[in-house]
Amino acid sequence: MKPATGKDPLLTLGTSRELGTVVCRTVTLIAALACLSTTSAQAQTVAITGGKVYPVSGPPIENGTVLVRDGKVVAVGANVAVPNGATRIDATGKWVTPGLINALTGLGVAEINAVPATVDRSARGDSGVAASFPVWEGINPASTLFAPARNEGVTSVGVIPTGGLIAGQAAVIDLVPGTLTDMIDKAPIAMVAQFGDPRDGGSNARGEQYARFKELLDDARAYSRRRAEFERAQTREFAARRADLEALIPVVEGRLPLLINVDQASDIEAVLRLARESNVKVIIAGGAESWKVADKLAAANVPVIVGAMINIPQSFSTLGSRQETPALLQRAGVKTVLIGNGSGEEGFNVRNLKYDAGVAVAYGLKWDDALRAITLTPAEVFGVANRVGSLQPGRDANIVVWSGDPFEFATRVEHVLIRGREVVQPSRQDELMQRYKTYPPVYRKP
């Protein structure tokens, strides 16, 4: 196969803007790191002007302006006055959206999946129960996986523990350079559990698994009523350790949702029964066959976190996998959050969320609903919509400027702002590509 043109394309330069993007990222890396290390200093006004603005919380605005001050959105509209001294970002011909939110990731706690020393996503737990496990405490702000996601428009992620019957507690973070404290939006956002193949969760049959859930929730309730007696060892034996029971109290009190990974339609119905009987709030994740019970999910007001990439009956729990699921859920009135469920979407490819949305559209989801499903809806489901997920006054200024339709492959991310600051930081991959753009590679600068 020949090079595209007669000459060696490796020696040709891209357009000035293309080159500018990457080179600028490289050159400014150190400066950017220095400046981003002081994320608290945010006295800055930014005006993004002239773009097609998708606030998500309201209808799109042609030729709109988004005004940002001190890290917050202060105005969005077609007739917003830009104060003197504001940093202007010309978005003429561009699309402006809230930063994308990938709801189910292991970012920061799973660096290289095959290197256990870099993975802190699954607790050892006690008989499959790790309710007290705060996964966010293991987040490494120096993870190399933040930059690829952020540079492609993902500004917040759910960090979700995995494994066992009750995996632990999840958080939402902003992909803002800084410390863990800087990054966290909210923790916990949910208690994570699995209701899939019972053998994965330490039971041997579905009914046994159901009974274990009931027992755990009942005991958490009993424990919360009888804490003092428990401390004096005057209670019966409970089904979990003290710390885990303690962690389940907000769940049984309805203050913290139970995010349950479940696929098979009959299992989803079991989860709905459990939620009713135990009076807990649930969120369905995975949901391969959720389309079969869409009406029941809508009636119970249970949100579903689901992908649009899988149509293969990969297991006996997912025989009904199909790519129209997000569209069918949305049509039934289910609050639908889109995630990537193509293979290899974890970690490296948290960035591909926008393409999952595009595929969902190709399989029937309305475009506006798809954008909402990767911005405002996950923010609502995780209880952080007061901060992220939409462009309206008072929200954190997590904003992406795109060269066109965000879901299309040819579209480029032109600007990413998190809490009002433009984040400019090349990924490892950017640096590798620069190094090997010519042969022999440049290992040392003269």
Next chain:
Amino acid sequence: MGGVVAALGACAPAKSTAAAQQPRPAAATTPARDTTRPPPGLGGVSAPNADPFPSTYVVPASRATVIRNVTILTAAGPAIRDGSVLLRDGKIAAVGTSVSPPGDAEVIDGRGKYLTPGIIDDHSHMGVYAAPGGDALSDGNELTNPVTANVWAEHSVWPQDPQFPRALASGVTTAQILPGSGNLIGGRSVVLKMVPSPSVQGMKFPGAKYGLKMACGENPKRVYATRGPSTRMGNVAGYRAAWIQAEAYRRRWDKWNADHQGDPPQRDLGLETLAEVLRGNILVHNHCYRADEMMQMIDIAKEFGYKIRSFHHGVEAYKIADRLAKEGISASLWSDWGGFKMEAMDGVRANLAMVSAAGARAIVHSDDPSGMQRLNQDAAKAMAAGEQIGIHTTEDQAIKWLTINPAWALGLDDKIGSIEVGKNADVVLWSADPFSVYARVDRVWLDGAPAYDRANPASWWRTDFELGNVPLPTGGAR
């Protein structure tokens, strides 16, 4: 990447593309005096083992078909706007801005749509790791010995794997099924057409050469950590030991085939396969992530006189793309799978574009039945990533990553992989530009016969397994 990280290795010789396209007469091995056995067929092997599981696929009868007013990405030249193509008797009979349809032809209007060659995935484990998975269907890695050149992937393929019809419905018409990557030498691949059949023989691409799967790096050394090889240097010693045996075996048999003196040498299935690689009759597909390991595999190939046809996965291919171009080795790649293990850390999304721009054959492969359904999207991501570093890839080039280049890797570029007169009539009609996220496959023709029609669910191929188990996904939101 499924439960098991797949590995492939291919090493194929070919001093030139033209030479590679020709079925090679295996001169030294042709059993000229042995009239009791059939001669090796196309893609056949040495005399004692000539095609013992022959393809039973028959090109179906079909009505002549014209698709017109369509944008044709030919993979053989510039796109044809408002073009037409005539499919007749299983072949592409005419292509151009207009063709004259025979009176009995079905005429399909492709206005606003795109036509491409059938997509070819040169790295799949469909059938050998069939859905719905589990131990019962896990037949892709014979992890009992680091060198299992004696196993053939086709003997594990379950034709009722529901992944096959899904591949077809996404535009894939041909796939190479490989053993997994747990072994240094994993065994023979098989090239299949995406057609229903009660037997794998009924899916086998007639005349396709076999491939040999080899694997570098972490997988074999992890699998055999306790018995060895447990290191990369152990891996290399293992390949070399196998080739030393294979070379001796080849000499013994070539000599006997030439003179027929005395009893024939004892057959050895594994060495027979390796000897066929040394004779150039089997193409080497080499799973290898890192640039340094690819360079070592190239030297091993030179030491023993074989060629590597394609490096698979090659997340670091961009680091040595100039060498791959020079050596005539293709690179079967993902756009953006990476980071999941140490040897995959340096994956970059422009890999395909960088390899292609350096003059090497770039191929989009899947190693995954879900990714396989979106190879066009993978190409689009790589195109966009290339643009970001100043490498422009046209759609006319990128379509080759999905069609004619993998066809070459399989030694089938004289039969499939482009829309040219005389090629097999494997074509895909897309609802829109296939490099758009919104494009869907509307129709697929395989050897000129209608194989998939999105608008007609009753016509969809459903495997035996799916009956009663898997609901037909109709009634979706549109």
